[in-house]
Amino acid sequence: MLGFVFGLNARLGRLHFFLATVVLAIVMTAICFAIAMAALRTTSPSMVHPEDLTRNWAIIAAVVFFGVVTFTLQSMRIRDIGWDPVCVIPAWIALMIVDHVAAGRFSAWAIGQEHQGTMLGGLVNLALLLALTFWPGADNEGSYTNPFEPPARAAGKPSTSDQRLARVSQGTARPTWS
Numbered sequence: 506m507l508g509f510v511f512g513l514n515a516r517l518g519r520l521h522f523f524l525a526t527v528v529l530a531i532v533m534t535a536i537c538f539a540i541a542m543a544a545l546r547t548t549s550p551s552m553v554h555p556e557d558l559t560r561n562w563a564i565i566a567a568v569v570f571f572g573v574v575t576f577t578l579q580s581m582r583i584r585d586i587g588w589d590p591v592c593v594i595p596a597w598i599a600l601m602i603v604d605h606v607a608a609g610r611f612s613a614w615a616i617g618q619e620h621q622g623t624m625l626g627g628l629v630n631l632a633l634l635l636a637l638t639f640w641p642g643a644d645n646e647g648s649y650t651n652p653f654e655p656p657a658r659a660a661g662k663p664s665t666s667d668q669r670l671a672r673v674s675q676g677t678a679r680p681t682w683s
Contacts, residue, residue, distance in 0.1 A: 517581035518642055525578055529571075536567050579637060586636070587643035600629060 517525070540563050544553060558564055580590040604626030608615040614623045 515581045516585035516642070517578065518585060519582075519638065519640075522578060522582040522585075523638060529574055529578070533567070533571050536570075540564055540567060582637045585642040586640050597629075597633065601626060604629075 540561070543563070544558075544561070576594070580594060583590040583593050601622075604622050608621050608623045608626070616622055616624060616627065
């Protein structure tokens with residue numbers, strides 16, 4: 506079930522991934538603007554503290570929504586490339602955790618005072634972003650297929666029942682009517 510919820514079994518082409526990312530950015534900008542306008546309507550800007558924003562249910566819902574949609578888009582694109590998102594996404598997360606710990610432990614490696622990552626983590630993120638955006642899909646036909654439809658069986662590939670029949674008879678599988 507998680508395969509369908511998070512898009513682990515679906516595929517998304519390059520153009521659709523790029524356009525969905527742009528649409529997601531526009532939608533999240535509108536959501537952030539609406540949340541900011543609602544927060545500033547009731548209080549003055551000098552009274553808003555960052556720790557108060559973490560208690561706002563609308564901000565938490567927006568963060569969860571953005572995280573789930575981003576995770577789904579990236580999983581679908583990784584599947585289209587031909588990689589397994591169940592392996593790639595946890596490895597990416599683990600690398601970012603190690604990067605964050607290394608930047609905190611060795612402050613000389615950090616990008617800056619306010620950043621909590623190293624140059625290596627930034628390069629890995631850039632490489633993965635470029636791969637998701639520009640890496641061709643595993644389908645070499647050049648045509649877009651429905652991401653929720655399983656790939657069709659190859660026409661020249663014999664069925665498993667024919668292979669089993671050939672193995673049992675130690676010969677070639679022939680139709681029973683001839």
